[in-house]
Each structure stands twice: as C-alpha cells, then as structure tokens.
Amino acid sequence: MKKVIGLIFVIILSFWSVKSLIGRGYFPMHDDTQVARVVVMGKALRNGQFPVRWVSDLGYGYGYPLYNFYGPLPYYFGGSLYALGVDSVMATKWMFGIGTVLAAVTMYFLLYPMLGLLAAVTGSIVFLYAPYHAVQIFIRGSVGEYWAVAFIPLLLLGINKKKPIIGTLGLAGIILSHTILGFISTIVLGFSIVIFMIRRRDWNMLNILFLGLGISTFFWLPAIVEMQYTSVSNMISSSSTSFSDHFICLSQLWNSPWGYGGSALGCTDGMSFKIGKFHSILFLLSLLLLLFNRLVIRLKRINIIILIVAAYTITMIFFMLPLSSFIWSIFPLTRYIQYPWRLLSFVTVGIGIMSAYIVASWKAPIIRLLTAGILITGTIIINAKLFIPQYQYLRNTEQFETKEELRFRISKISDEYLPKDINRPKNVRDIVQKAVSNTSSIQVKELSLKETLMRYEIISLKPQELQMNIAYFPGWIFFVNNHEVIPNIVSGIPSVTISAGMSIIEARFVNTPIRTVANCISLISIVACLALCTYGKKTNA
Structure with a gap:
C-alpha cells in the first residue's frame, strides 16, 4: 500500500512537467515533425501493417521506410491513439505527456526497493524536473x-x-525509442558486463543484453543492413556537423542562459545544456555523503551501488567536455552520435539516483521527511517554470494533415531516408499527388491503396513504360497481370512496362530476407522471455 501511495504522489507531483500540454494549443520545436509522424503511423496501423516500416505521404509523397530506421516505440503509442479516433494533435500531446511522466514512474520503481519511499519519490522528482528534460520536451521535441x-x-x-x-x-x-541512445546504452552495458564478469560470474546482465537485443532485432538489424540504400550515410559524411563543435563548456553545466535556439560552436549555444545549480549542488552533496557516510551500516551495499552510479555519471560528464575529444577521435562510430551533449540524458538519471541517496542516508525518519520535502519543493519551485514552450498557437487539426503539410513542409524537414539519387521537389507544386496518375495515353482506376499494397487497373492506348511514383527500396516487388516483373529504376523511381489495352498493376512492399530473419529472432526472444518468466514463477512458487 505504501508503494502505491508513493506512486500516486509521484504522478501528482509530475503535473507541472506536463501542464503546458493541457489545452487546445500546440507549440513549435526543433523537430517539428511529431504530429505528421503520429498521423502516418496511425494510418499504417489502421491498414494492418505491423511492424510498421513504410509510411505514405512523407518523402514528398513518394513514401519512405521511416520506421525501418527511426525509433518507432513512442509513435506506436501515439499512432495507436490516432488509429482509434483520437485527433492527431491530441494523440501527439498524449505521446509527449506519457513519455514525460513515465520517466518519473520508472525511476520510482527503481528507487523504492533500494532506498525506500521518501527517497524514491525525491529521486523521481529530481530526475523528472532536470533542466535537460525540459529541453528535450519543449525545445528540441526529441520524443524518442x-x-x-x-x-x-x-x-x-x-x-x-x-x-x-x-x-x-x-x-x-x-x-x-531512440537509435543513438540505444547504441550508447548497449555499449555501456557491454562494457559493464566485461568488468563485472571478471569480478564474479553473474549471467544476469548477459541475459539482459542478449534478450534486449533479441526482442528489438526486428528494428535494429534491418536498420543497420539497409541504411546503405538511404541518404543517411551521405548526409553524415558530407555534413558540416562535427562532434568537436558540440562539446559543453564546464561553466554551462553549472548554469547557462535558457533559450529556444540550437547548438553552436563554443559556449554560446542557443539553448541551455545546464545540469543546473540546484541539481549540481545535490550531486556534489551526494558525493560528499558517499565519501564520509561510513557510519550508516544498513546502507553498506547501497554505498557500493551509488559509487558505481557516481562513477558512471562522472564519466558521462567527462565525455561531454572538450577534454575527452581525443577519445572521441579514436572511434569512428562517434560521428553517428553527433552531439556529446546527448549524454546529459544519462547524467540526469545518475543525479536522480544520487539525490535519493541523500534522503536515504539519514537514520531519523523526521530528518528524512524534512530532507525529502526540501529537495522536492526546491526542485519544483526552481525548475517547473522551465517546462513551457516558447509560445503556443491554435491551428485546426486538419491543417496538420493536408497533403501540402505532410508531403512538402514536413518532408523537407526530414527526408534522409529517401534513396540517395531521388529528385527532391523544390516547391509544393512538384510533390507527388498519386502513385499512378491519368495521362493522355492511360486511364487509371485504383483497386487498392495502402502503404504496402497498391493495385491499379490501367487502360493504355499503347505499349509504354509506366512510372510508379514510389521511392524504390528493397522489399518493393511489382506485378503486371499477376506476373512478377523487374522494374527499371531511374533516380530512385521504379517503372514497369505495360502493353496496350487493360493491365492490372500491383506493387507490394514485402519483407526482405534480413527483415524476415530479424522478425523471427524477435519472436524467438519474446518466447524466451515468456518461458523465463514462467520458469521464474514456478521456481518461486
């Protein structure tokens, strides 16, 4: 019962972090594609595609394999709401809000068995109201x-x-949820396994690594193998963005001006990367307690756990500073991380845990209560005001879903998953209206129109090449009168040969061998988890 009461408190105290999401308005953010991504995910789910890989409308109307590469989990939630009839803006804001509060809830579940109720509530709130959390939600819009x-x-x-x-x-x-943070987490977990397996033979972390990678294989394996067919690699190699331009100055971690701009070279970024004075003080105080709190015998094991957390947190801080540039230069894959300040996400987790340790370190219940009250109140008073957008505006929901919005404005923001050589429209008049259109020599009747299945009845006055306005990607196969044909690919667009008279043209997006293998590995891993869960229950019975 105590655990439930604490959880209720955490959810109530989360109110100020999502307060700005309540109401009819919407707000701008760096990644201003969120509503569109919820819409196309919802349409794909409604049409029965799972796992969702290909989306229509985006990619200037050519469509593209967005969720073959971009972390889909948040959008499964938002898209499911949209598919069930929730309007696109409301579904998107629910996606924002659930992701925000979920962080506090999971932190509470982590801390409660370790440090007790008061410490768990405190750590959850300190973690939730970290300044960088506000940056992610209301400035960057980095849902994943x-x-x-x-x-x-x-x-x-x-x-x-x-x-x-x-x-x-x-x-x-x-x-x-997020490819890059997933990559970092996997590397850190793998490193930890090597370190702790040397000390003791503990297979728990190894099981977590293999099963976690196994369940998510349907996503990350095709993403790695099929990335070569997109523009991503070209964009990264030709981009002027360098990790060395985005290290954080040490003074910025203590405090830096709040803004809604972007990351820039040096210490004058348009947005804040501060840990914050209050959070920094809590972190330093927890380090002092960790060093000198040897009298609290009941926290002896916890001291070791907190020491490990502190070590990882300090390491993450180090890797955000210019001092670490020589290490970044050694590993070529760091170019995919792009911004060292992404590691602030892990720092906020560490500080949340460390702040809970401050509360748990006191023996007297009344002192623990007072300490928790001061830390929670101070955190909310100081940082809740950061959880607001730059401004809000009213816009009809339908305007977020127009062809012009999806196929041009949003597509311009994110078109990296299109084929490398495809011609990108320069203005809205050039966007794709239909996959196959009527011309002076053909008449088109749509028989089926879904993301992964397009079927047309074509009446042609002469033999000719029929262009399909689809961004070609492995998995697309084409049929003319029920016979599979090999398309001619020009600038990333397929075309098929049809004869005079009536033809039935079909385009299907199917699994490639690597996607089939990845899907099977994920299913096997899910079955293994269920078996492990059942075995664990029988063992405990």
Whole structure:
C-alpha cells in the first residue's frame, strides 16, 4: 500500500512537467515533425501493417521506410491513439505527456526497493524536473530521446534486482525509442558486463543484453543492413556537423542562459545544456555523503551501488567536455552520435539516483521527511517554470494533415531516408499527388491503396513504360497481370512496362530476407522471455 501511495504522489507531483500540454494549443520545436509522424503511423496501423516500416505521404509523397530506421516505440503509442479516433494533435500531446511522466514512474520503481519511499519519490522528482528534460520536451521535441530515458531505470532495476525480464524490457525500450541512445546504452552495458564478469560470474546482465537485443532485432538489424540504400550515410559524411563543435563548456553545466535556439560552436549555444545549480549542488552533496557516510551500516551495499552510479555519471560528464575529444577521435562510430551533449540524458538519471541517496542516508525518519520535502519543493519551485514552450498557437487539426503539410513542409524537414539519387521537389507544386496518375495515353482506376499494397487497373492506348511514383527500396516487388516483373529504376523511381489495352498493376512492399530473419529472432526472444518468466514463477512458487 505504501508503494502505491508513493506512486500516486509521484504522478501528482509530475503535473507541472506536463501542464503546458493541457489545452487546445500546440507549440513549435526543433523537430517539428511529431504530429505528421503520429498521423502516418496511425494510418499504417489502421491498414494492418505491423511492424510498421513504410509510411505514405512523407518523402514528398513518394513514401519512405521511416520506421525501418527511426525509433518507432513512442509513435506506436501515439499512432495507436490516432488509429482509434483520437485527433492527431491530441494523440501527439498524449505521446509527449506519457513519455514525460513515465520517466518519473520508472525511476520510482527503481528507487523504492533500494532506498525506500521518501527517497524514491525525491529521486523521481529530481530526475523528472532536470533542466535537460525540459529541453528535450519543449525545445528540441526529441520524443524518442525522452521516451528512451524513461526506460533506463527499468534496465537498471533489472540489473540491480537480478530480474532479467524487467531489464530486457528496459533495454529493448531504449533501443526501440531512440537509435543513438540505444547504441550508447548497449555499449555501456557491454562494457559493464566485461568488468563485472571478471569480478564474479553473474549471467544476469548477459541475459539482459542478449534478450534486449533479441526482442528489438526486428528494428535494429534491418536498420543497420539497409541504411546503405538511404541518404543517411551521405548526409553524415558530407555534413558540416562535427562532434568537436558540440562539446559543453564546464561553466554551462553549472548554469547557462535558457533559450529556444540550437547548438553552436563554443559556449554560446542557443539553448541551455545546464545540469543546473540546484541539481549540481545535490550531486556534489551526494558525493560528499558517499565519501564520509561510513557510519550508516544498513546502507553498506547501497554505498557500493551509488559509487558505481557516481562513477558512471562522472564519466558521462567527462565525455561531454572538450577534454575527452581525443577519445572521441579514436572511434569512428562517434560521428553517428553527433552531439556529446546527448549524454546529459544519462547524467540526469545518475543525479536522480544520487539525490535519493541523500534522503536515504539519514537514520531519523523526521530528518528524512524534512530532507525529502526540501529537495522536492526546491526542485519544483526552481525548475517547473522551465517546462513551457516558447509560445503556443491554435491551428485546426486538419491543417496538420493536408497533403501540402505532410508531403512538402514536413518532408523537407526530414527526408534522409529517401534513396540517395531521388529528385527532391523544390516547391509544393512538384510533390507527388498519386502513385499512378491519368495521362493522355492511360486511364487509371485504383483497386487498392495502402502503404504496402497498391493495385491499379490501367487502360493504355499503347505499349509504354509506366512510372510508379514510389521511392524504390528493397522489399518493393511489382506485378503486371499477376506476373512478377523487374522494374527499371531511374533516380530512385521504379517503372514497369505495360502493353496496350487493360493491365492490372500491383506493387507490394514485402519483407526482405534480413527483415524476415530479424522478425523471427524477435519472436524467438519474446518466447524466451515468456518461458523465463514462467520458469521464474514456478521456481518461486
């Protein structure tokens, strides 16, 4: 019962973090594609596609394999709401809000068995109201990142309590929410396994690693193998963005001006990367308690756990500073991380845990209560005001879903998953209206029109090449009168040969061998988790 009461308190105290999401308005953010991504996910789910890989409308109307590469988990939630009839803006804001509060809830579940109720509530709120959390939600609009951060406590809970199923869900949740944070988490977990397996033969973390990677294989394996068919690699290699331009100055971690701009070279960024004075003081205070609190025998094991958390947090801070540039330069894959300040996500987790340790360190219940009250109140008073957008505006929901909005304005923001050589429209008049259109020599009747299945009845006055306005990607196969044909690909667009008279043209998007293998591995991993869960229950019975 105490655990439930604490959880209710955490949810209530989360109110100020999502207060700005209540109401009819919407707000701008750096990644201003969120409503569109919810809409196309919802349409794909409504049409029966699962797992969702290909989306229509985006990619200037050519469509593209957005969720073959981009963390889909938050959008499964938002898209499901949209598919069930919730309007697109409301579904998107629910996606924002659930991801935000989920972080506090999972942190509470991590801390409660470790440090008790008061410490768990305190750590959850300190974690939730970290300044960088506000940056993610209301400035960057990086939904995938703050959903991924919400799963980190589950990963840690699974490791600490030797509950591989929970840890597996945590790791899989991180990977499926945000590719880059998933990559970092997997590397850190792998490094930890090497370190701790040397000290003691503990297979728990290894189980979590394999099962977490296994469940999410349907996403990350095709993403790695099929990335070569997109423009992503070209964009990264030709981009002027360098990780060395985006290190954080040490003074910025203590405090830096709040803004709604972007990341820039040096210490004068348009947005804040501060840990914050209050959070920094809590972190330093927890380090002092960790060093000198040897009299509290009941926290002896916890001291070791907190020491590990502190070490990882300090390491993450180090890797955000210019001092670490020589290490970044050694590993070529760091170019995919792009911004060292992404590691602030992990720092906020560490500080949340460390702040809970401050409360748990006191023996006297009244002092623990007072300490928790001061830390929670101080955190909300100081940082709740950061959880607001730059401004809000009213716009009809339908305007977020027009062809012009989806196929041009949003497509311009994010078109990296289109083929490398495809011609990108320069103005709205050039966007694709239909996959196949009537011309002077052909008449077109749509028989089926879904993301992964297009079927047309074509009446042609002469033999000719019929262009299909689809961004070609492995998995597309084409049929003319029920016979599979090999398309001619020009500038990323397929065309098929038809004869004079009536023809039935069909385009299907099917699994490639690598996607089939990946799907099977994920299914096997899910079955393994269920078997492990059942075995664990029988063992405990």
